[in-house]
Amino acid sequence: MAKLLVVDDESSICWGIARLGEGMGHRVTTAGSVEQGLDAAAADPPDLIILDVRLPGMDGLTAMRPFRDLVGDAPIVVITAFGDLQTAVRAVSQGAFEYVLKPFDLAQIRSVIERALRPAPVRADAGDQAADGEAALGMMGQSAGMQAVFHKIALAAHADAPVLLRGETGVGKEVAAHAIHHSGPRPDAPFVAVNVAALSPTVAEAELFGHTEGAFTGAQRTRKGLLAQADGGTLFLDEVGEIPLSIQAKLLRALDQNEVLPVGADQPVPTRFRTIAATHRDLRAMAAEGEFRLDLYYRLCAYEIELPPLRSRREDIALLASSFVHSRRPESTLSSEAVAELESREWPGNVRELRNAIDHALVVSHSGDIYPEHLPAAGGAPVAGSDAPGGLDSALAARARALMADPTAAGDVYNRYLEQVEPPLLKAAFDLHGRQCAPAARALGLHRTTLRRKLDQLGVDAAP
Numbered sequence: 252m253a254k255l256l257v258v259d260d261e262s263s264i265c266w267g268i269a270r271l272g273e274g275m276g277h278r279v280t281t282a283g284s285v286e287q288g289l290d291a292a293a294a295d296p297p298d299l300i301i302l303d304v305r306l307p308g309m310d311g312l313t314a315m316r317p318f319r320d321l322v323g324d325a326p327i328v329v330i331t332a333f334g335d336l337q338t339a340v341r342a343v344s345q346g347a348f349e350y351v352l353k354p355f356d357l358a359q360i361r362s363v364i365e366r367a368l369r370p371a372p373v374r375a376d377a378g379d380q381a382a383d384g385e386a387a388l389g390m391m392g393q394s395a396g397m398q399a400v401f402h403k404i405a406l407a408a409h410a411d412a413p414v415l416l417r418g419e420t421g422v423g424k425e426v427a428a429h430a431i432h433h434s435g436p437r438p439d440a441p442f443v444a445v446n447v448a449a450l451s452p453t454v455a456e457a458e459l460f461g462h463t464e465g466a467f468t469g470a471q472r473t474r475k476g477l478l479a480q481a482d483g484g485t486l487f488l489d490e491v492g493e494i495p496l497s498i499q500a501k502l503l504r505a506l507d508q509n510e511v512l513p514v515g516a517d518q519p520v521p522t523r524f525r526t527i528a529a530t531h532r533d534l535r536a537m538a539a540e541g542e543f544r545l546d547l548y549y550r551l552c553a554y555e556i557e558l559p560p561l562r563s564r565r566e567d568i569a570l571l572a573s574s575f576v577h578s579r580r581p582e583s584t585l586s587s588e589a590v591a592e593l594e595s596r597e598w599p600g601n602v603r604e605l606r607n608a609i610d611h612a613l614v615v616s617h618s619g620d621i622y623p624e625h626l627p628a629a630g631g632a633p634v635a636g637s638d639a640p641g642g643l644d645s646a647l648a649a650r651a652r653a654l655m656a657d658p659t660a661a662g663d664v665y666n667r668y669l670e671q672v673e674p675p676l677l678k679a680a681f682d683l684h685g686r687q688c689a690p691a692a693r694a695l696g697l698h699r700t701t702l703r704r705k706l707d708q709l710g711v712d713a714a715p
């Protein structure tokens with residue numbers, strides 16, 4: 252039997268966990284505030300603490316240190332309804348055993364209790380480093396998908412394992428890489444970002460590994476490569492799927508041996524850094540096709556974090572959009588109609604595209620608030636480098652959703668939708684057939700007078 256202490260101001264949660272703990276054969280004490288919890292822990296130190304973050308008086312995260320002083324290494328499980336990146340990072344960096352999001356089910360808590368009380372052969376000491384670099388932690392998201400990402404970032408920050416960030420273009424892989432670096436133990440060490448796709452294959456080797464004076468035409472002096480510049484810090488390899496095969500073996504050797512051989516040099520230069528790589532491509536599939544070395548893939552991907560596309564976490568759109576508006580022009584607000592329109596779109600370019608749409612709207616709306624008419628047209632060109640379905644289907648789906656969300660279209664959505672998609676078809680057919688109604692109508696399978704009437708309505712000069 253173990254002693255559990257539950258600190259939460261929601262009595263129903265205390266009650267539920269207490270019944271669960273007792274059912275598991277443990278003795279459970281509950282407290283509605285940190286202050287009461289500290290008194291209880293001082294009187295009878297528990298073997299496990301389950302601690303809420305938002306509490307009246309001192310908050311749960313601040314309370315972790317005084318609890319630690321009382322209970323030593325006993326596991327502390329943090330629970331919160333308000334997960335954000337800072338909370339996750341602070342909880343993990345202060346040695347939380349686990350970070351559980353509300354609402355949770357009791358089966359989840361049961362499994363955490365079982366694991367927390369299991370004697371651990373080695374318990375990782377997450378150390379005492381406060382999470383600095385808060386500026387880099389401006390990563391936002393309230394969706395369950397982003398909460399899970401924050402948790403993984405927090406775990407990754409305090410491990411040295413190579414991280415692979417996966418996700419479509421614009422989902423936030425680079426901000427996540429910064430967050431991992433700045434939340435880790437060496438936030439002031441160099442963070443060297445390399446966009447591999449932007450490196451020309453001819454100079455990639457010299458850029459990455461450096462070169463000696465005279466190593467090739469134009470190499471007028473010795474230059475330190477990016478891998479050597481990252482020494483002691485983090486190397487962020489963006490678009491790592493684009494790295495030329497010819498360089499992959501040399502990169503793998505450098506990562507394995509913690510040294511690089513600059514072009515033209517005969518002596519390696521030591522360098523030790525953590526790698527964070529990012530890609531929107533499926534590296535495993537590339538490896539199967541022989542386009543990416545499998546051994547390099549394994550070397551880069553000890554820990555994988557998948558960033559979900561924005562269309563699968565629509566609840567983040569209003570939060571992100573409002574904060575982009577606020578950070579650029581605090582006196583403007585985003586109307587609820589604009590939010591509905593933004594939430595209806597597909598965002599193949601993800602958060603980057605959303606941010607650009609807000610920038611566009613801020614220009615168009617001059618100094619006022621933002622309404623749907625200020626936003627750029629939905630479903631722009633597919634975003635380069637994206638595997639997202641950015642084309643016609645998503646543009647049409649976005650229009651459909653916008654109409655469904657428009658109260659003035661209620662009961663007439665079908666006709667209103669056709670009114671929007673039909674004109675480009677009719678005009679294209681008309682133009683393609685030399686602005687002749689008869690052949691255009693034949694190609695479309697419409698009666699000639701029907702086409703003429705429709706073109707008249709559109710204001711297209713369709714005289715026979």
Ligand SMILES: Nc1ncnc2c1ncn2[C@@H]1O[C@H](COP(=O)(O)OP(=O)(O)OP(=O)(O)O)[C@@H](O)[C@H]1O
Binds near residue numbers: 418422424
């Ligand atoms: N969760 C987030 N909170 C706030 N801003 C974000 C978030 N995710 C992305 N952004 C912003 O969106 C833009 C694109 O993000 P980022 O460059 O990290 O994407 P990426 O996945 O690395 O894109 P690419 O694959 O094209 O390089 C940046 O301006 C970034 O600040």
